Amino acid sequence: MIASRPVVSRRETLAALAAGSAALAAPAWAKGGKKVGLQLYTLRNLFEPDPVGTLKQVAAIGYREVEFGGGGYDKMDAAMLRKAMESVGLVSPSIHVGYDALLTSLDAEADRAKTLGAGTIVLPYMTKEHFTAEAWTTAVANMNRFGEQLKKKGLGFAYHNHHFEFLEKPQGISLFDRFMKDRDPAVVHYELDLFWAVKAGEDPKALIKRLAGTVFAYHVKDMKADGSMTSVGAGTINFADIFTLNALAGVEHFYVENDLAPAPYLPDITASFAATSKLLSKA
Numbered sequence: 218m219i220a221s222r223p224v225v226s227r228r229e230t231l232a233a234l235a236a237g238s239a240a241l242a243a244p245a246w247a248k249g250g251k252k253v254g255l256q257l258y259t260l261r262n263l264f265e266p267d268p269v270g271t272l273k274q275v276a277a278i279g280y281r282e283v284e285f286g287g288g289g290y291d292k293m294d295a296a297m298l299r300k301a302m303e304s305v306g307l308v309s310p311s312i313h314v315g316y317d318a319l320l321t322s323l324d325a326e327a328d329r330a331k332t333l334g335a336g337t338i339v340l341p342y343m344t345k346e347h348f349t350a351e352a353w354t355t356a357v358a359n360m361n362r363f364g365e366q367l368k369k370k371g372l373g374f375a376y377h378n379h380h381f382e383f384l385e386k387p388q389g390i391s392l393f394d395r396f397m398k399d400r401d402p403a404v405v406h407y408e409l410d411l412f413w414a415v416k417a418g419e420d421p422k423a424l425i426k427r428l429a430g431t432v433f434a435y436h437v438k439d440m441k442a443d444g445s446m447t448s449v450g451a452g453t454i455n456f457a458d459i460f461t462l463n464a465l466a467g468v469e470h471f472y473v474e475n476d477l478a479p480a481p482y483l484p485d486i487t488a489s490f491a492a493t494s495k496l497l498s499k500a
Contacts, residue, residue, distance in 0.1 A: 251497045253490055254282030254310070256436060256474035257290065260482050264288035269301045276305035278487050279494070284434075284472050285333065286313030286341060295332035302334070310470050311337040311408075311434065313377070316344075316356070319363050327370045337373035337433060338363075339408050343381075350387040350395070357399040364404025375433040376400075377408040383417035402431045409466075410436040410474075412446060415454055425462045434470035437493055446477050448485045450492030460500040471497060 264271040265288045314326045364374040382393040439452030478485040
């Protein structure tokens with residue numbers, strides 16, 4: 218699929234110019250601090266019945282960062298999870314929180330993030346009722362508001378993509394282009410899911426250039442030739458090429474994820490950890 222020509226807004230252009238200057242100062246990962254993280258949604262079937270044991274297994278593989286999402290983590294004692302992480306040398310830079318929860322209980326979600334030690338809340342998904350031009354405009358305005366409110370609480374905010382942002386085009390303009398036009402890049406950053414971008418027919422490097430300086434994290438997962446998801450290094454995505462733009466992106470975190478990791482799950486994330494670690498050692 219050939220992606221349509223992007224609509225680049227004035228706000229986006231100014232943000233990219235500012236990011237170009239900011240990229241001259243190396244972010245934390247470029248100073249030897251690159252750590253491979255794991256989005257815990259990958260292990261949701263293990264995590265929900267045994268969160269403490271699962272965190273121990275993740276740390277034993279070598280991961281040092283985790284991102285909470287799914288697995289019922291939001292129904293668990295956040296202080297208990299924080300203690301379990303600290304006991305095995307894990308930290309959680311970010312957590313996933315749904316749109317409705319941010320609308321109705323942002324303060325509580327911010328408190329949860331702080332208890333877990335997370336500095337950023339990521340909005341992971343939007344449902345179909347938001348895919349019209351009017352509804353999406355409202356949603357992005359709310360994202361700007363979430364970002365402003367979280368900033369006042371000392372937290373960051375980011376949006377995580379799937380493929381629909383590029384494929385859904387109300388009135389001929391993609392949701393992604395509408396997002397880029399209307400978001401406030403000072404308070405709404407991006408968690409770029411590289412698999413879903415490629416799945417939508419997009420060039421990740423072109424997206425990074427548009428998002429320059431505002432990419433909080435990557436979701437790193439690979440794609441087989443048939444378009445299905447697989448562990449990092451077992452597919453066709455050229456991560457080494459994409460990672461040449463890490464400084465321009467401003468990316469701070471590299472979260473392995475496999476939405477469809479096969480049971481027993483741990484071999485899949487072990488392979489991804491090894492492959493991603495090797496990629497980052499050369500980036």
